[in-house]
Amino acid sequence: MENTSALRFLQQENARLQEENKALREDSLAFRHYMEALKDLYRATQQITSEENLFALLDQILYNALSVLRAEDGSLLLLDEETNELAFVLVHGDIRNELRGYRIKADTGIAGWVARQREPLIVNNPRQDGRFSLDIDEEFSFVTRSILCVPMMARGKLIGVIELLNKRDDEFTEADATMLLILGQVAAIALEEMQTRLEAEEAQATA
Numbered sequence: 001m002e003n004t005s006a007l008r009f010l011q012q013e014n015a016r017l018q019e020e021n022k023a024l025r026e027d028s029l030a031f032r033h034y035m036e037a038l039k040d041l042y043r044a045t046q047q048i049t050s051e052e053n054l055f056a057l058l059d060q061i062l063y064n065a066l067s068v069l070r071a072e073d074g075s076l077l078l079l080d081e082e083t084n085e086l087a088f089v090l091v092h093g094d095i096r097n098e099l100r101g102y103r104i105k106a107d108t109g110i111a112g113w114v115a116r117q118r119e120p121l122i123v124n125n126p127r128q129d130g131r132f133s134l135d136i137d138e139e140f141s142f143v144t145r146s147i148l149c150v151p152m153m154a155r156g157k158l159i160g161v162i163e164l165l166n167k168r169d170d171e172f173t174e175a176d177a178t179m180l181l182i183l184g185q186v187a188a189i190a191l192e193e194m195q196t197r198l199e200a201e202e203a204q205a206t207a
Contacts, residue, residue: 031068033064033067033068054190054191054194055089055090058076058090058187058190059090059092061183061187062074062075062076062090062092062162062183063092065162065164065179065180065183066092066093066164068179069148069164069167069172069176069179069180070167070168070169070170071148071164071165071166071167071168071172072093072094072165072166072167072168073091073092073093073094073095073164073165073166074091074092074093074162074163074164074165075088075089075090075091075092075093075099075162075163076088076089076090076091076152076160076161076162076163076187077089077104077111077160077161077162077163078159078160078191079106079115079158079159079160079161080103083103084105084106084107085103085104085105085106086103086104086105086106086108086111086112086115086160086161087101087102087103088100088101088102088103089160093165094142095140095142098140099136099140102136104133104135104136108133108135109131109132109133109135109136110123110126110129110131110132110133110147110149110163111149111161111163112133113131113149114149114150114151114161114163115151115158115160115161117151118151118153118158119151120148120149120150120151120177120180120181121147121148121149121150122147122148122171122172122173122174122176122177123146123147123149124146124147124171124172125146126144126145126146126147127144132144132147143166144165144166145165145166146165146166146167146171146172147163147164147165147172148163148164148165148167148172148176148177148180149161149162149163149164150162150177150180150181150183150184151184152184152185152187152188152191153184153185153188154185154188154189154191154192155192157192159187159188159191159192160188160191161184162180162183162184162187164176164180
């Protein structure tokens with residue numbers, strides 16, 4: 001009887017370890033894909049010739065970031081300086097269709113705080129944080145359980161913010177914030193380079 005119990009325990013432990021090893025391999029693969037995508041984005045800052053191509057690449061990298069950091073939803077918001085709003089340009093998750101193109105005031109919620117302070121923010125209990133805005137949750141019947149938001153900065157200028165929501169079975173960490181900051185900085189440089197190039201081309205065309 002004892003041998004049978006011991007054998008069953010060993011079988012269960014073996015199955016558990018196999019599942020853990022599988023998860024670790026998947027995490028490692030996702031991380032490699034994420035870092036390769038960041039390298040592609042960095043190289044592309046001098047090569048991409050259209051906003052469409054750049055945003056397609058950013059969209060894929062945002063998806064990779066969600067996978068690596070185990071977040072359910074994520075978005076990239078660009079600052080519209082003329083209206084002082086943050087616009088949802090890229091969105092992944094349950095309400096991506098509703099949120100794409102949606103705008104919020106640049107001083108609203110966690111994203112607004114990050115835009116003002118220009119520093120990353122982790123909020124694992126948003127409904128207990130006075131900086132959190134319920135507007136989007138209420139308007140789209142969404143439930144925000146945790147937030148990681150980082151600024152996108154290029155040459156001291158705020159380009160926008162990247163926000164990940166609802167980490168699976170865990171809380172966001174400082175290590176997560178560091179990884180997302182890398183994406184934010186490289187993406188901001190790429191967007192700034194593209195904007196500068198487009199403005200130069202327009203000026204040349206009208207000269």
